[in-house]
Amino acid sequence: MEFLQIVIIYVLLFFLSVGLYFYRDSAILRTGIVGKICTIISSAIRIAVPKSLTMVLYNASQYFLYTRNQCMKVLFGVLVLAGNIICIMDMLPLLYKYLPDQNHTLIPIINAFASLYFFHKCCNGDPGEITPLNLEKYQSVYPYDERMYVPNAKCRTCKFVKPARSKHCSICNRCVHRFDHHCLWTNNDVGGLNHGYFVLFLLTMMFKCIWGFYIGIKSLVLYTQYHRLLETQVMTSNGEMKQVTYSIVLQHLFMQFPRLVFIVTSLFFLIILLGIFTIYHVNVVLTNRTTNERYKAAELEPINIDSKRLSSNKSKLQAGMKLNKNIKTVENLYDKGIIGNIYDTFWHRSIVKKIKFR
Template identity: 35%
Template sequence: MSLSSGARTHVKRNLTDGLAARTPGRSPQVQHCNSRQPSRASAGSRPSKGASLTSRARRKSGGAPRRCRSRAPAGWQRLAIFSCIIPECLQRAMHRLLHYLFHTRNHTFIVLHLVLQGMVYTEYTWEVFGYCQELEFSLYYLLLPYLLLIINVFSFTLTCVTNPGIITKANELLFLHVYEFDEVMFPKNVRCSTCDLRKPARSKHCSVCNWCVHRFDHHCVWVNNCIGAWNIRYFLIYLLTLTASAATVAIVSTAFLVHLVVMSDLYQETYIDDFGHLHTMDTVFLIQYLFLTFPRIVFMLGFVMVLSFLLGGYLCFAVYLAATNQTTNEWHRGDGAWCWHCPLVAQRPSAEPQVHQNIHSHGLRSNLQEIFLPAFPYHERKKQE
């Protein structure tokens, strides 16, 4: 019995797919996608003999057909679930709020910073300072947080209002001669697509402030300004005094509570639990007793202790960058070069990794001098001489 033209076309297509399945280098997903799309001429006809032979050969070879659709990652599935639960209007409102807070210039975090700092110092002045004076603590010891506060507010203000090193048409040529181009992270003759200016080495366009900054470090929402060559020194002093003030308040508050426990012999007291058993005062029960007696002091102590550890960690990172003459932007971008050596990172065989080397570090003293005596004013004075 002769086959119709549509059936012959269908048999020919399936035999071609069967040969392609045996050919190495062909994706199984593509094979199955091609085989699942019958021609219009064969629509409605019965499965041909060649088609059954081809499917039988696939089953023998162990190549079970794969689905064309790929499963979404678990993270996207969770986002899809949350998008079904949370109303769309609330999602849009949250998106606008996050965009306003972190992608536009605003004074929200400045106000939050001043409010938190004011609350901590109000509690310290209202309770800790008064109690410590009654316990005859050293006055110089108690006034140290206020001295650090004055320096901190001054450096905070300078960080907020100082020009970080904005690149304009007027100073573009001067900035181009400050730092050397390494041709890896900062190649020559590159223009900013937004500002239409030639990009000096170590500069970057800030998407929040919408300008290019010389020796760009990062954009800090707490000061509502970029951190660049001209205000990095004020930022480091601000970060140092903020960490020191939080640690000092925590130390004074801890000393007050420990002195109170020792004077009242609370650690020698006993208490009866709910089952009628007698116990000596342990650390957990002592903290609970102090929290019930001085709730605001203990809460403030916990807050400034956590803040001291967080700020201390970031301060160590900032000091490391300053000592090695790096910026946060350069450290973050240079981090990608380390991934080339990771065997888990897939890369093209023809790709040749270009490892970034820090060519701007010239010793600890020179690096710190560059931070506190910015490169652009120094270069300008040198040209004038």
């Protein structure tokens, strides 16, 4: 099998695994043939793996995913450091060899420091922790929409009336203002006061990945052009000379620069995955609807579908009235338009500071 074919098979297997993971709870995967295969595999694992080992793995996953710990932060640091080391060791020598007059370090260094700063703010900044001291202030920021957030709803753990758009994080054991989600990588919540930093961190990380991918490809192309790899010929097993194919060149580059080719391939997938996540969070900013609210809205949705079904059985006028009512109920009360939403995310700390008590 040719090298390029092996790469394509790995790529397809990767996307298949990612797809199966993300849609594992969908009806088709849960109940269909994939669901049956998963059930058989999990049953086989249960029989083959000793229960004590299963418990150790289960406890470890509970610790990593559902407690506050520094493991993912350390893992993130190691991965970023390893990526940067490969860039310095493998990419920069090629770039400076073939393009010695250009500066290849200024932009990535500026971006790396910006990214580090935003990461620090995401990890150590206050996401908007609600305490009895600042409760009244946070209660004044947003009105209750009477759908996702109702007045006088108390947090069972914190024992106070939850401000609109807040949520109790069970991992950090605290209520957070304008809660988006608990981030494992930063070991902190993403809330009203640090959501802007989180988006900026994602954007700088995206830039880092795209830049790394770009200079990785560029250095490989420069090497290929300098050595005229595409113009060379290779001898086949029966002694004939033939022109090299892209597959052979790729295989040669992999043998010559294994780390470099590996990181360029990894960055390609990372750009897709991180890109989806970044676009999602940019959309969260532009629409001013947090991840937590998206889940809540999805839970409320069946009521509207049922109402629509109900209305379709009635006269058209009645149906229209019902539908209008439904649209109103799922409307986002906190949407202030694109500019207003950007301001609400990136200047939220000053908005909270300016709040006057009722």
